Amino acid sequence: MKNILKYTFALLAVGLVSCDPEFDSPVTDEGFYTSGTADLSNYVSVGNSLTAGYADGALYITGQNNSYPNIMAQQFSFAGGGEFTQPLMNDNIGGLLLGGNQITENRFVLAVGPSGSPSPVRLVGTPTTDITNRLTGPYNNMGVPGAKSFHLVAPGYGNVAGVPTGAANPYFARFASSESATVIGDAAAQNPTFFSLWIGNNDILSYATSGGAGVDQTGNLDPSSYGGNDITDPNVFASVYSQQVEALTGNGAKGVLINIPEVTSIPYFTTVPTNAIPLDAATAGALNAQFNAYNTQVLPGLAGMGVISPEEAALRMINFSAGQNFPIMTDDDLTDLTAILQGPPFSLPAPLAALLGQLRQVKSDDLIVLTASSVLGTTPDPSNPQGVIGVSIPLSDQFVLAVSEQARVTAASNAYNATIQALAGAKGLAYVDAKSALASVANGGIPYDGGILTSQFVTGGAFSLDGVHPTPRGYAYTANLIIKAINDTYNATIPMVHIGNYATVTLSNN
Amino acid sequence: MKKVLLIAAFALASAVTYAGGYRVSLQGQKALAMGHTGVAVINSSELVFFNPAGLVYLDDKFNISAGVSGVFSNIAYQDTESGANARTDSPVGTPLYLYASYKATDWLAFGIGVYTPYGSEVKYDDDWAGSHLVNNIDLKAIYIQPTVSFKINDKISFGGGPIYVTGSVNFNRNLNRTLTDLDGNRANVTVDATGVSNWGWVASTMVNLTENLHIGATYRSEIILDAKDGDATFENVPNSPLTPFEDTKFDASLPMPAEMTVGMSYDFCENWTFAFDYNRTFWDVYESLDIDFANVNIPDSKNARNYKNASIYRFGMQYDATKMFTLRAGYYFDESPVQSGYFAPETPRNDSNNFTAGLTVNLGEHLQIDASFLYSQFEEIDASYNYYSENGQAVPFKGTYKTNAFVPGLGLTYKL
Numbered sequence: 015m016k017n018i019l020k021y022t023f024a025l026l027a028v029g030l031v032s033c034d035p036e037f038d039s040p041v042t043d044e045g046f047y048t049s050g051t052a053d054l055s056n057y058v059s060v061g062n063s064l065t066a067g068y069a070d071g072a073l074y075i076t077g078q079n080n081s082y083p084n085i086m087a088q089q090f091s092f093a094g095g096g097e098f099t100q101p102l103m104n105d106n107i108g109g110l111l112l113g114g115n116q117i118t119e120n121r122f123v124l125a126v127g128p129s130g131s132p133s134p135v136r137l138v139g140t141p142t143t144d145i146t147n148r149l150t151g152p153y154n155n156m157g158v159p160g161a162k163s164f165h166l167v168a169p170g171y172g173n174v175a176g177v178p179t180g181a182a183n184p185y186f187a188r189f190a191s192s193e194s195a196t197v198i199g200d201a202a203a204q205n206p207t208f209f210s211l212w213i214g215n216n217d218i219l220s221y222a223t224s225g226g227a228g229v230d231q232t233g234n235l236d237p238s239s240y241g242g243n244d245i246t247d248p249n250v251f252a253s254v255y256s257q258q259v260e261a262l263t264g265n266g267a268k269g270v271l272i273n274i275p276e277v278t279s280i281p282y283f284t285t286v287p288t289n290a291i292p293l294d295a296a297t298a299g300a301l302n303a304q305f306n307a308y309n310t311q312v313l314p315g316l317a318g319m320g321v322i323s324p325e326e327a328a329l330r331m332i333n334f335s336a337g338q339n340f341p342i343m344t345d346d347d348l349t350d351l352t353a354i355l356q357g358p359p360f361s362l363p364a365p366l367a368a369l370l371g372q373l374r375q376v377k378s379d380d381l382i383v384l385t386a387s388s389v390l391g392t393t394p395d396p397s398n399p400q401g402v403i404g405v406s407i408p409l410s411d412q413f414v415l416a417v418s419e420q421a422r423v424t425a426a427s428n429a430y431n432a433t434i435q436a437l438a439g440a441k442g443l444a445y446v447d448a449k450s451a452l453a454s455v456a457n458g459g460i461p462y463d464g465g466i467l468t469s470q471f472v473t474g475g476a477f478s479l480d481g482v483h484p485t486p487r488g489y490a491y492t493a494n495l496i497i498k499a500i501n502d503t504y505n506a507t508i509p510m511v512h513i514g515n516y517a518t519v520t521l522s523n524n
Numbered sequence: 525m526k527k528v529l530l531i532a533a534f535a536l537a538s539a540v541t542y543a544g545g546y547r548v549s550l551q552g553q554k555a556l557a558m559g560h561t562g563v564a565v566i567n568s569s570e571l572v573f574f575n576p577a578g579l580v581y582l583d584d585k586f587n588i589s590a591g592v593s594g595v596f597s598n599i600a601y602q603d604t605e606s607g608a609n610a611r612t613d614s615p616v617g618t619p620l621y622l623y624a625s626y627k628a629t630d631w632l633a634f635g636i637g638v639y640t641p642y643g644s645e646v647k648y649d650d651d652w653a654g655s656h657l658v659n660n661i662d663l664k665a666i667y668i669q670p671t672v673s674f675k676i677n678d679k680i681s682f683g684g685g686p687i688y689v690t691g692s693v694n695f696n697r698n699l700n701r702t703l704t705d706l707d708g709n710r711a712n713v714t715v716d717a718t719g720v721s722n723w724g725w726v727a728s729t730m731v732n733l734t735e736n737l738h739i740g741a742t743y744r745s746e747i748i749l750d751a752k753d754g755d756a757t758f759e760n761v762p763n764s765p766l767t768p769f770e771d772t773k774f775d776a777s778l779p780m781p782a783e784m785t786v787g788m789s790y791d792f793c794e795n796w797t798f799a800f801d802y803n804r805t806f807w808d809v810y811e812s813l814d815i816d817f818a819n820v821n822i823p824d825s826k827n828a829r830n831y832k833n834a835s836i837y838r839f840g841m842q843y844d845a846t847k848m849f850t851l852r853a854g855y856y857f858d859e860s861p862v863q864s865g866y867f868a869p870e871t872p873r874n875d876s877n878n879f880t881a882g883l884t885v886n887l888g889e890h891l892q893i894d895a896s897f898l899y900s901q902f903e904e905i906d907a908s909y910n911y912y913s914e915n916g917q918a919v920p921f922k923g924t925y926k927t928n929a930f931v932p933g934l935g936l937t938y939k940l
Contacts, residue, residue, distance in 0.1 A: 036600070037904055041603075076704070089606075137706070463920070512606050514701055514919060515653070520704070521762040522763055523765070
C-alpha cells in the first residue's frame with residue numbers, strides 16, 4: 015500500500031509540473047512590450063469630445079469605453095500602464111439632464127425606415143445622466159465635449175450654475191473638482207507621468223458646422239467676448255495651448271500632442287452633394303425664365319452702377335438645367351441688395367427684393383452640411399407645393415460653408431497646427447499629424463483586415479452617425495496613430511490594436 | 525530492472541499526449557498506460573474497443589473493465605501584434621468506459637462496450653479575441669458496441685459488431701467581430717442538439733504468430749452524426765431588420781471518422797511485453813462544419829475545416845514487476861489532421877508527443893486497480909484560420925497557440 019501511495023504521488027507530481035502551457039515569451043511578461051523613455055504608469059488625457067469618446071451626437075458608456083485614450087490605456091497596460099478611469103455616463107442613451115430636464119439630445123442610431131432604407135435617427139428613451147449628480151474624481155480621461163482651447167484654462171467651466179447660460183460646460187460640471195476648477199488644473203493635479211493633449215478642433219469646428227454663422231475673431235484677443243460659433247484667434251490659441259503644455263509637463267511628464275484635422279475630411283461636410291437638386295428640362299426651363307430678367311438686366315445693371323463688382327454679378331447668376339442642379343442659397347458674405355432692388359430703376363416688390371437680396375446658387379467648391387439633407391428639396395409650406403427649399407426658397411446660409419468661409423477655417427487651423435507642431439518640437443513631445451491621417455481616410459481610405467476604412471457617411475466605418483465624431487473603429491485607428499507616434503518618439507514598443515475588432519455604427523429600430 | 529523502468533517511465537512522462545482533432549484516446553487505462561496500444565495485446569476486456577477478435581483468447585470466463593479519466597486540458601493563445609491573449613478555462617472532462625466480455629465456449633466470446641472516442645470541451649472567456657470563431661464548445665459522443673469474437677484456431681480469430689452512437693453538441697460563438705446590441709453586449713449564437721444518433725460497425729482480427737508474438741488489426745467505420753432540428757438561440761442581436769437573427773432550428777453534420785489500427789505485441793524475458801500500434805484516422809471526411817439554419821433569412825454558417833488523414837504511432841511497454849504490480853509506460857506521436865491555414869481555435873491541435881505511464885495493482889485473484897497517466901504537450905505554434913470572412917473578404921485569425929493536457933485515469937478490472 016505504501017508503494018501505491020508513493021507511485022500515485024509521483025504521478026501527480028509529474029502532472030503538476032506544468033499544468034498551464036507557457037509560451038517561450040508571453041506577451042504578459044514584463045519587458046515583452048516596453049514604454050521606452052516614457053513612463054505610462056499614470057496617463058491623463060486632455061481634450062474635447064474626441065478625447066471623451068463622444069459619438070453619434072452624444073456621450074454614452076460604450077462610446078466612452080471606445081474612446082481613443084481608453085483604447086490606448088488598454089495597450090499601455092502591456093508596457094507599465096496603470097489604471098485608467100473615465101467619468102462614465104449613466105447609460106447608453108446619451109442625453110444629459112439638468113435637474114431632471116433634458117438639455118442635450120440622445121444618441122443617433124441607424125434605423126430602417128418604412129421605405130426600407132436605413133438612416134440615422136435619435137434613439138428614443140429617457141436619459142438618466144443628471145449633471146447635478148457630481149462624480150468623485152479625479153478621472154484620467156479629462157476629455158470635455160464642447161471645450162475649445164481657452165475653455166480648458168477657464169475657471170468656473172465646471173460650475174453647474176453656469177450651464178444654463180452657456181458659461182459652463184455640462185460635461186465638466188459632472189466631474190470638476192470644484193466650482194472654480196479648470197480642466198487643465200484638474201488634469202495637472204493628478205501628476206500625470208504621461209499625457210495626451212488634443213484641443214482646438216472646436217475653435218474652428220463650430221464655425222464650420224454652423225455654415226460660417228459665427229465670426230472669425232482673428233485679431234480679437236479677448237475670448238470672453240467670443241460667440242459660440244466664432245473662430246478663435248490663433249494668438250489666443252497659441253497662448254492658452256502653451257499654458258496647457260506647461261501645466262502638463264510641469265513635473266517632467268512626457269506626452270503626445272495631436273493636431274487639428276481639416277473639416278473637409280469629415281462626412282458632415284462631404285456627404286450632401288453641392289448639386290443635390292434634380293430637375294427635368296421643363297422645370298429647369300420655367301425656372302430659368304423666371305430668373306431671366308434678373309440675370310440679363312438686374313445683375314449687369316447693378317454691376318454697371320458699381321453697386322456690386324462684375325465678379326459678384328457673375329457669382330450671383332442663377333441657372334438651371336435638366337439633371338442635377340446647384341440649389342439656391344442665401345450668402346451673407348454677398349452685398350445685401352434688398353433695399354436697392356426696391357428702389358428705382360428696379361422697383362421690385364419687397365418680398366422679391368428680399369429673396370434676391372443675398373441670393374446665389376451653391377458652387378461646386380462650397381460645402382453643404384449634413385443637416386441640410388433633411389431640408390433640401392422639402393416644401394416647408396404644405397399649401398404651397400411650389401415653395402421648394404433650394405429651388406424657389408433659398409437654402410439658409412447656416413447649411414453652406416462657402417469657399418470664403420472655408421478659407422477662414424483653413425487659415426486658423428493652419429495657424430493652430432503650426433503652434434502645436436512647434437511646441438511638440440520644442441518640448442520633445444510626440445506629435446501626431448491627425449490632419450494628414452484623416453485626409454488619407456477621406457481620400458482612398460485605410461486598408462485593414464476586414465476592408466477599407468473610409469470617411470463615407472454610415473458605410474465607411476470611420477465616422478459615427480453625427481458625421482463629425484469617429485466610430486469605435488475610427489477611434490481605434492486614431493489610437494494606433496498616437497501609439498505609433500509614442501513608439502517612434504520614446505523608443506517604445508506599445509502594441510497596436512486590430513481596428514477590425516472595433517464596431518462602427520449601431521443598428522436599432524426604435 | 526524494475527527501478528530502471530520506473531525512471532524511464534517518469535522521465536518520459538515529464539517530457540510530453542492527446543489525440544488530433546476531437547479524437548480522445550482514453551479507451552482503457554491498461555492500454556493508455558502503454559501509449560494507448562492494444563490492438564495486439566491480450567490483456568482484458570479493453571479488447572472490446574482495441575480488438576474484439578482478441579476477446580476469445582482471454583483466459584477468463586468473465587472480464588469486466590471500467591474506468592474514468594480526468595482530462596485537464598489547457599490552451600493558451602496570444603497575438604504579439606496586438607497583445608491580445610487568452611487562456612481556456614475548460615471544465616475537466618471525464619470520459620468513461622465500460623467493457624465486459626464473456627467466454628461462451630473455447631472458440632466463441634461475447635462482449636459489450638460503452639466508450640467515448642470522440643469529444644471536445646473547450647471554453648474560452650466570452651468575447652475573447654477569437655470569439656467570432658468560438659466562445660465554447662461541448663461535443664460528446666457515446667459509442668455502444670455489442671461484440672462477438674470467435675477463433676478459427678489458436679492462431680487466428682475474428683471479431684466485430686455494430687456500433688450505436690448517441691451524441692450531443694453545444695457550441696457558442698459571437699456572430700462576428702463587432703456586432704452588439706445598444707448596450708455593447710456582443711451578439712452571439714448558441715447551437716444545441718442532443719440525442720443525435722447513428723450506427724456504425726467494427727471488425728477486427730488477431731493473429732498469434734507464436735505464443736509470444738501477436739499481430740492485430742481493427743477497423744472502426746466512419747459514423748456521421750446528423751443533427752436535425754437542433755436549437756439555434758441568438759442573443760444580444762440589435763433590433764433591426766438589417767440583423768434578422770431570431771431563434772430557429774438548424775441542421776448540421778459532424779463526422780466521427782473511420783479509424784484503422786494495425787499493431788503487434790511481443791512478450792519477452794518472461795515478464796516483459798512490448799507493443800506497437802499504428803492508427804490511421806480518416807479525417808478527410810471532415811471538410812466543413814456547416815450549420816444550416818431553418819430560417820431562410822439567416823445566412824447559413826459555413827466553416828471550412830479540410831482536415832487531412834492523420835497517423836498516430838504508438839509504443840508501449842509492460843513489466844510484471846511482482847505478483848502485485850504490473851508497471852507500464854508508453855509513448856505516441858500524434859499527427860495533427862489540421863492543415864496549415866485551417867487552425868481553428870475550437871480544436872487547436874498541432875502534432876504532439878505524448879508520454880504515458882501507469883500501473884495495475886492486483887488485489888487478490890479477481891480484482892485489479894488500473895491507474896494511468898497521460899501528459900500531452902504540443903509545441904508552441906504560430907498558426908491562423910484563414911476561412912472566416914466579413915463582407916466577402918477573408919479575415920484570418922492569427923496567433924500563437926500552446927496547448928497541453930494531463931490526464932490521470934483510474935479503472936477497475938474484475939475477472940472470473
